[in-house]
Structure formats: structure tokens, C-alpha cells
Amino acid sequence: xxFVNAAVVGAGLVxxxxxxxxxxxxxxxxxxxxxxxxxxxxxAGIRRSLADMADHGLVEDVEAIAGRIxxxxxxxxxxxxxxxxxxxxxxxxxxxxxxxxxxxxxxRDDAVVGSSSxxxxxxxxxxxxxxxxxxxxxxxxxxxxxxPLVELVPSAWTxxxxxxxxxxxxxxxxxxxxxxxxxxxxxILNRLQGALLNEAWALFEAGLASxxxxxxxxxxxxxxxxSFMGPFETIDLNAPGGVDDYARRLGPLYHSIAQDRHxxxxxxxxxxxxxxxxxxxxxxxxxxxxxSEWRNRRLMALVSHRRGQPEK
Amino acid sequence: xxFVNAAVVGAGLVxxxxxxxxxxxxxxxxxxxxxxxxxxxxxAGIRRSLADMADHGLVEDVEAIAGRIxxxxxxxxxxxxxxxxxxxxxxxxxxxxxxxxxxxxxxRDDAVVGSSSxxxxxxxxxxxxxxxxxxxxxxxxxxxxxxPLVELVPSAWTxxxxxxxxxxxxxxxxxxxxxxxxxxxxxILNRLQGALLNEAWALFEAGLASxxxxxxxxxxxxxxxxSFMGPFETIDLNAPGGVDDYARRLGPLYHSIAQDRHxxxxxxxxxxxxxxxxxxxxxxxxxxxxxSEWRNRRLMALVSHRRGQPEK
Numbered sequence: 001x002x003f004v005n006a007a008v009v010g011a012g013l014v015x016x017x018x019x020x021x022x023x024x025x026x027x028x029x030x031x032x033x034x035x036x037x038x039x040x041x042x043x044a045g046i047r048r049s050l051a052d053m054a055d056h057g058l059v060e061d062v063e064a065i066a067g068r069i070x071x072x073x074x075x076x077x078x079x080x081x082x083x084x085x086x087x088x089x090x091x092x093x094x095x096x097x098x099x100x101x102x103x104x105x106x107x108r109d110d111a112v113v114g115s116s117s118x119x120x121x122x123x124x125x126x127x128x129x130x131x132x133x134x135x136x137x138x139x140x141x142x143x144x145x146x147x148p149l150v151e152l153v154p155s156a157w158t159x160x161x162x163x164x165x166x167x168x169x170x171x172x173x174x175x176x177x178x179x180x181x182x183x184x185x186x187x188i189l190n191r192l193q194g195a196l197l198n199e200a201w202a203l204f205e206a207g208l209a210s211x212x213x214x215x216x217x218x219x220x221x222x223x224x225x226x227s228f229m230g231p232f233e234t235i236d237l238n239a240p241g242g243v244d245d246y247a248r249r250l251g252p253l254y255h256s257i258a259q260d261r262h263x264x265x266x267x268x269x270x271x272x273x274x275x276x277x278x279x280x281x282x283x284x285x286x287x288x289x290x291x292s293e294w295r296n297r298r299l300m301a302l303v304s305h306r307r308g309q310p311e312k
Numbered sequence: 313x314x315f316v317n318a319a320v321v322g323a324g325l326v327x328x329x330x331x332x333x334x335x336x337x338x339x340x341x342x343x344x345x346x347x348x349x350x351x352x353x354x355x356a357g358i359r360r361s362l363a364d365m366a367d368h369g370l371v372e373d374v375e376a377i378a379g380r381i382x383x384x385x386x387x388x389x390x391x392x393x394x395x396x397x398x399x400x401x402x403x404x405x406x407x408x409x410x411x412x413x414x415x416x417x418x419x420r421d422d423a424v425v426g427s428s429s430x431x432x433x434x435x436x437x438x439x440x441x442x443x444x445x446x447x448x449x450x451x452x453x454x455x456x457x458x459x460p461l462v463e464l465v466p467s468a469w470t471x472x473x474x475x476x477x478x479x480x481x482x483x484x485x486x487x488x489x490x491x492x493x494x495x496x497x498x499x500i501l502n503r504l505q506g507a508l509l510n511e512a513w514a515l516f517e518a519g520l521a522s523x524x525x526x527x528x529x530x531x532x533x534x535x536x537x538x539s540f541m542g543p544f545e546t547i548d549l550n551a552p553g554g555v556d557d558y559a560r561r562l563g564p565l566y567h568s569i570a571q572d573r574h575x576x577x578x579x580x581x582x583x584x585x586x587x588x589x590x591x592x593x594x595x596x597x598x599x600x601x602x603x604s605e606w607r608n609r610r611l612m613a614l615v616s617h618r619r620g621q622p623e624k
Contacts (some may be wrong), residue, residue, distance in 0.1 A: 178521060192511055195511035195570075196543055226531065226539070253498055260497075294624055
């Protein structure tokens with residue numbers, strides 16, 4: 001299957017990031033959003049992101065990349081010739097169901113449709129869609145043009161031939177795809193994030209450490225190795241005999257820790273207010289947008305740094 | 313309290329790393345190990361680490377730093393004049409108990425003794441030690457001269473005046489200390505790591521993804537942001553209204569995910585063998601040492617990169 005024409009449905013932050021991913025790799029991109037205001041502003045936002053990326057040496061010719069992205073006024077026009085459609089609309093089942101019906105009715109028989117859904121399996125919103133075997137979840141990390149990981153999650157009716165093709169196609173775009181073998185709530189990424197978050201909230205709730213100190217534990221401790229190798233490789237290198245040596249030494253500790261959390265509670269309103277209180281004392285709400293820009297600059301600098309590093 | 317003379321008891325990888333941390337900051341370091349072979353090789357290993365660090369621009373004068381480290385032949389000689397003692401012997405309760413008795417008998421009344429224990433609270437091995445109010449856990453990440461996070465964990469009998477002094481002293485060394493307000497198994501860092509690891513093993517056991525794909529999810533996804541900001545700040549920037557907005561949107565998903573894990577099982581021998589099988593197919597055991605050297609080079613390059621980045 002060829003991969004020349006891409007469509008993006010939903011032109012918010014995630015959809016705009018996908019448009020950059022496709023156009024950066026040389027594809028022609030048609031971008032649609034149901035909101036005329038969002039359509040009108042999309043290309044300007046994309047140009048700003050590309051200019052920032054150029055400042056960090058991540059792209060060269062901003063105009064050439066932006067020039068491959070066309071904002072179109074109808075969903076049908078966006079998707080009818082596409083080899084691949086990335087759906088990035090608001091994450092609510094009914095919204096995803098409605099857009100999947102529209103997309104399925106308009107695509108070619110051999111097109112593939114990936115949804116940016118971060119937690120809802122595609123079987124929950126593609127069951128009644130025309131050509132439903134062409135749909136799956138293709139979940140990026142925000143923003144997709146800076147963080148390369150992509151989760152491919154097929155439903156029970158996704159054509160299995162799509163997976164090897166899409167894995168290779170995503171690698172060709174410079175993304176790092178993984179395959180989740182069957183649907184599970186939260187997929188892999190948000191389940192891993194959720195496990196760490198649940199422990200972080202529980203430690204804060206028990207008064208064991210401040211949110212700032214828990215954040216430092218990751219930002220100046222755990223997160224350094226995890227920015228270039230995963231949890232299995234990390235422990236594989238942390239015992240002389242490798243991962244099995246490590247698991248036999250430390251498995252009992254981790255099992256004991258897990259048993260403390262056998263009755264998980266929701267994050268209560270009171271707990272949320274206490275964490276939010278500490279965060280707002282450290283960073284007023286009015287400074288959240290500037291801090292997000294700092295995060296994006298740090299991510300760009302990190303991505304640039306990673307490019308120069310050997311993988312072995 | 314002054315902080316001029318440091319002692320390190322136990323000259324393995326962790327103890328040698330601590331010696332570098334102290335000497336790099338200009339302190340005089342006395343280093344002791346019960347093994348004559350380890351004592352004989354310690355300074356050569358430290359010089360190799362310092363030379364690698366110099367190659368990455370992390371230190372300048374290798375000989376001046378190494379020259380501040382003296383390997384001594386007795387524990388008493390190492391600790392008797394020390395302002396601060398870092399104990400880094402093998403992590404087993406009986407071993408830590410015995411060395412704490414010896415250290416407590418030999419130190420000055422106003423010295424502070426930190427244990428590198430990664431999971432055992434100090435109350436389990438300092439109860440009978442002389443001057444037990446001077447002991448606490450000071451848990452680094454391996455290697456301490458590259459990953460700056462340090463957990464300070466007092467026992468019930470640790471003199472509370474030590475904590476503010478030690479937090480400032482560790483910051484003066486270039487480490488990033490956090491305070492764990494009371495003892496808990498695994499402290500903060502390994503509890504967070506354990507939560508993510510337990511989910512990773514469970515996802516692998518259920519056949520949802522390969523160990524390699526789970527590793528990619530962290531190394532090319534979650535770990536990028538976590539290498540410069542912690543989990544609370546990450547979610548604070550991932551919803552327009554901040555952490556409370558995020559918690560209300562996604563708390564129910566994470567609670568639902570946690571409920572899947574209400575009955576945590578130990579990692580079985582069969583499961584360990586399957587993970588180890590995948591890892592050994594990817595990296596033969598004979599290549600573990602070379603891969604650990606790659607990890608250290610990546611860490612050094614990352615630390616060098618981080619130094620040039622603005623914190624806001």
C-alpha cells in the first residue's frame with residue numbers, strides 16, 4: 001500500500017502536530033476541522049511550531065513543510081483520496097462514533113484510519129462505521145511532532161494486515177510505533193503513567209513527601225535513565241546477572257509495596273485540592289501557558305540532543 | 313555544622329560514586345572497604361570514571377579530584393574525624409546492623425551517618441547502634457555522581473535538626489535531595505519505580521505487548537518529559553485548567569486501571585524466565601557490561617545537556 005496522501009480530521013494541538021509529522025516526511029496533508037475558527041488559525045499555529053523546531057535544528061525548510069499542508073473545508077474533501085487518515089477529534093465516545101461514521105463513508109476501500117484516542121478502545125466507536133476493518137487506534141503522545149512514541153491498538157475487527165504496514169509506515173515518518181496486541185483500557189502508555197501517578201498521589205495523600213519532592217524524584221532521578229531506555233532494560237542493567245537476577249532480588253520488595261495498594265481509592269476532591277494548592281503556590285494558573293512553552297522548548301532541546309546520541 | 317571531611321564505608325560502585333560526589337565538591341574523602349582487593353582497585357576505578365566525566369565536560373581536573381580521595385585500611389581511621397559518613401555496604405539487614413555498630417562506636421558525637429540503603433529503613437539496622445540519633449538513610453540513585461537525586465529518610469530516633477542541615481549540604485554538593493517525612497518500605501523512588509514495573513510485568517504477562525515495546529513506550533514516550541519534570545507537573549501542564557482539571561478528567565480512568573490490579577501477584581519464576589528470555593535474545597549476557605558502559609555514556613551526555621538548559 002502506498003503512503004503519499006495523508007488526511008487529518010481535527011485540527012487542535014494533536015491534529016496540528018500530526019500534520020507536521022506527515023508533512024515533515026514529505027507527504028501531502030489535507031487538514032480539516034469542523035470549526036471554521038480552528039480551520040482559519042491552524043496553519044499559523046503550525047508555522048509557529050515549525051519555526052520553533054527550526055530554531056532547535058529539528059527541521060530546515062519551514063515553508064516547504066507548511067506548503068504541503070492544505071486546510072480544506074469539508075471532511076469528504078480531506079479524506080476521499082487519503083491513503084491514511086488520522087482522526088484527532090475531542091475524546092468522547094459519542095463524538096468519536098459520529099466522526100467515524102462520516103470518515104468510513106468517505107474513504108477509499110483500502111485507506112487506513114487511525115484514531116488519536118488516548119484511552120478509549122476503537123471498538124467503542126467504530127462498530128457501526130462503514131469499512132470498520134480499516135479503523136484502529138493510533139495513539140500519539142502530545143505533542144506528536146516532538147515525542148515519537150505511537151501506540152497501534154487494533155480492535156477485534158481491524159484487518160490484521162494493517163499492523164505490519166502501519167508499523168513500517170510510522171517508522172518511515174520518524175515515529176516509534178509499538179503494537180498493543182489487543183484492546184485494553186488506557187493501552188500501554190497511560191496504564192504505565194497511571195500506575196506511577198496512583199502511587200504518587202497515594203504517597204502525597206499519606207503525607208510522606210511534598211508534590212514538589214515527588215516530582216524531583218522523577219525529574220532528577222528515575223526519569224534520566226527512562227529518557228533513553230525503558231523499565232525492563234533499566235533493571236536488566238541494574239544487577240550483575242541481568243533482569244532475572246534483579247527480579248529475584250527485588251521482586252519481593254515490589255510485591256510487598258504493591259500489596260499496600262490492594263484497595264485503590266479514587267483521587268478525592270479534597271486530595272485534588274491539596275495537590276492543586278501546592279502546584280498553584282509554585283506556579284500561578286496565569287503562568288501555565290508560559291510553562292507549557294518552556295516544556296516544549298525543553299522537549300525540542302532534548303529531541304535535538306537525542307539525535308546525536310548512539311543507540312548502542 | 314561544618315562539612316569538610318567525608319568518609320565512605322564500602323567502596324563498590326555506589327561507594328566509589330559517593331567518593332566522587334564529595335571530592336568533586338572539594339571535600340577531603342577517606343574511603344574504606346573491608347575487602348583488601350576492593351581497596352586496592354578502588355582509586356583506579358574512580359580515576360576511570362572521572363576521566364569519562366572529563367570527556368563529557370562534567371569535571372575538569374581529574375587528578376585534583378582523585379587526589380582528595382584517600383583509601384584507608386581501617387574503618388576507624390576512615391570515620392573518626394569525619395563530619396559526614398556515607399555507608400554503602402551490601403544491602404542486607406545483618407550486614408547493615410554490624411557496620412552501624414562499628415561506625416556508631418567510632419564517629420564524633422556530632423557526625424552524621426547516611427546509609428545508601430535503597431529500600432530497608434534505617435530503624436531496621438541502627439536501633440542498637442551507638443549514637444543512633446546521628447543515623448538516617450541517604451539513598452542515592454546509581455551512579456550517584458551522574459544521577460543527582462538523593463532521598464533523606466529519618467528514623468523515629470534521628471535528630472530532626474539533621475534534616476535541614478543535610479538538605480542544604482547535599483544541595484551544596486550538586487545533588488538534588490528530597491525529604492521522606494517518615495519511614496516507608498521502598499521510600500519514594502523505588503515505590504514509584506515499583507508501581508510502574510508492576511504494571512509493566514502485568515502487561516507483559518497478559519500478552520499485551522513485548523518487553524521491547526513496553527520499553528519503547530517509556531524510552532520514546534513517557535520518559536522524555538519525565539527527564540526534566542515530574543509526574544505532577546507533567547499532568548499540571550496537560551489540561552488547560554491545570555492539575556485539578558486533569559485529575560477530574562482522567563482520575564476515573566486511572567482509578568479503573570488501578571482496580572484491575574487489586575490482587576497483586578509476585579513475579580513468578582515462569583514470568584521472570586520469559587522476560588529474561590526476551591532480554592537475552594535482544595542482548596546476550598556477555599554484552600551486559602558493554603551495555604552498562606553505553607548507559608553511563610548516555611547518562612553523562614544527558615547530564616551535560618541538562619546543564620545547559622534553563623529551569624524556566
